[in-house]
Amino acid sequence: MASNPPPTVEISISEIERFQKLKEVFISKYLSPPDFFVRAPGRVNLIGEHIDYCGYAVLPMAIEQDIVAAVASVKTQVLQLVNADPRYRDFSTNINDIHIDNSKPAWHNYFLCGIKGIQEHFKLTNLNGINCAVDGTIPASSGLSSSSALVCCAGLASLTAFKKTLSKLELADICARCEHYVGTEGGGMDQSISFLAEEGTAKLIEFNPLRVTDVKLPDGAVFVIANSCVEMNKAATSHFNVRVMECRLAAKILAKSKGLNWKQLLKLGDIQVELKVSLKEMQKIVEEVLHPEPYGRDEICQFLRISLEELRSTILSQNTQDVTSFKLYQRAMHVYSEAARVLQFQKICAEVPSDAIQLLGNLMNQSHTSCRDMYECSCPELDQLVDICLFICSDVMVTSYTGHQEAWGSHQWVWKNRAVVHIDTSNLWEEVAEVIVGRVSEVAEMCQDRGLKVKFSKVLHVPADSILVEDLQTGMLQSWVGIVIKETLASDRVVGQGGNGFSFFRKDRSCRAKGN
Incomplete structure (x- = not known):
């Protein structure tokens, strides 16, 4: 339960290779074994992008990928950090004098946030390292x-090191607030699902106060997470915070236009609560009050009757002080429509109609369109990935962006009755063709065993873009040769991109095996 503290589990380190390797890294650095290990998973957000910091519910689930730390208390007052990945530098500091320089993004800053948050919550001083x-x-x-x-x-x-106890809810809340030390103005979804996730269910996470509800996904739904391979550290630029500030400014202008105490209101969700109207009605209000053209600082200051200095000091974050243009209409429309989609998603999962997966897919597609066009947090690489996948799996494929602004992130897809085959090949085109034929035969046999018809003939060379798929040897996501096969539910036969056949891609060229 969320009110319980995080569980403690006894494990045999020697039986888990990853933990054993991390223990060896620890011993090589500190010349003694760790006292304990801690783990926190990553997450993927199914729907509800960029609305947690506006006060609205989100619907994420945890993933297997995680962060693990080996830890030991020491008698000095020194905090020492080492990363098993040699790309990240070691770090040390006085644990009773932690300073976080958010002008210089570094991996250890995030770790310092967590420690500082616990220190301040319990008002701890004179700690051991x-x-x-x-x-x-x-x-x-x-x-x-x-x-x-x-x-x-x-x-x-x-x-754990300081021998204190908190519930998972309390820990999630503290970690959400203390991550602001690195300069980002996030809303708490990521930390909440990391602590509150449970196997076999997604979570509807609501805020103010923080609370969670299980959301059981329809049977037959499978989520595939693919990486657009575009990276962005949200603390390294102002882009993430600009969106937060745009939502904050939109909230204040909407509040003032409706006679509310705008100086006390920060979130778009607050405006709906104060006005006691539906999300649909909030979208109508946005249409009435805000204009689609970008707002300049002078226009905002004039409407709110404040000076530029007041705007900078009381509303804008440190790294958005010099931003001169704000898209308020688009950001507000995304937030209110996305908040409505979250509630629709939860309702479909609860009622499970016969076309539940298709309905969820439609919502996720709408979410991506809004993220791309209204919130502008996609990028060409991600949009191309979405287009390819929708084209390949047009009957039941559904997509949704997840991650940070400008699609510095991943994509998740729901597949039903889908077979996906990836091919491990050499760089020789002749060998590629041989492997493909062999794999197609295997897939054909599998499909025939299931009573499905398979049609394909000769391999034809045609130009095409590459597709991002998973390399089975390295686990990395990159462009390489792959086959995608899907079942068309209406005709009960196996087809692929471009008609009744199979398509596969490689970096420099593409082939298509057309069906008869």
């Missing part, structure tokens, strides 16, 4: 919340 070794399997800057998982891992590590 901590030795820590960290290992992560969440791709960095991929929109799967590696940074927040690191904060949560640090919060849990320091809580």
Whole structure:
């Protein structure tokens, strides 16, 4: 339960290779074994993009990829951090004098956030130090919340080292607030799902106060997470915070236009609560009050009757002080429509109509369109990935962006009755063709065993863009040769992109095996 503290589990380190390797890293650095390990998973958000910091519910689920830390308390007052990945530098500081320089993004800053948050919550002083070794399997800057998982891992590590107890709800709330030390103005979804996730269910997460509800997904729904391979550290630029400030400014202008105490209101969700209207009615109000053209600082100051200095000091974040143009209409329309989609998603999962997966897919497609066009948090690579997947799996494929602004993140797809085959090949085109024929035969046999008809003939060379798929040897997502096969439910036969056949792609050229 959310009111319980995080569970403690006894494990045999020697039987788990990853933990054993991290233990070895710890010993090589500190010359003694760790006292305990802590773990925090990453997450994927099914729907509800960029609305948690506006006060609205979101619907994420945790993923297997995680951050793990090996930890030991020491008698000095030194905090020492080492990362198992040699790309990240070691770090040490006085644990009783933690300073976080948010002008210079660094991995250890997120860990410092978690420790500082626990220190301040309990008002702890004169603490003993901590030795820590960290290992992560969440791709960095991929929109799967590696940074927040690191904060949560640090919060849990320091809580244990300092011999304190908190519920999972309390930990999630503390870690959400203390991540602001790195300069980002997030809303709490990432930290909440990291602590409150449970196997076999997604979670509807609501805020003010923080609370969670299980959301059981329809049978037959499978979520595939693919990486657009475009990276962005949200703390490294102002882009993430600009969107937060645009929502904040939209809330204040909407509040003032309706005679509310706009100085006390920060979130778009607050305006709906004060006005006691529906989300649909809020969209109508946005249409009435805000204009689609970008707002300049002078126009905002004139409407709110404040000076530019007041705008900077009382509303804008530190790294958005010099922004001169704000799209308020688009951001508000996205937030209110996305909040409505979250509630629709939950309702469909609860009622489970016969076309539940298709309905969920439609909502996720609408979410991506809004993220791309109204919130402008997609990028060409992600849009291309979406277009390819929708084209390949047009009957039941559904997509949704997840991650941070400008699609510095991943994509998730729901597939039903779908077979996906990836091919491991050499660089020789002749060998590629041979492997494809062999794999197609295997797939054909599998499909025939299930009573499905398979049609394909000769391989034809045609130019095409590459597609991002998973490399089975390295686990990395990159452009390489792959086959995608799907079942068309209406005709009960196997087809692929471009008609009744199979399509596969490679970096420099493409082939298509057309069906008869």
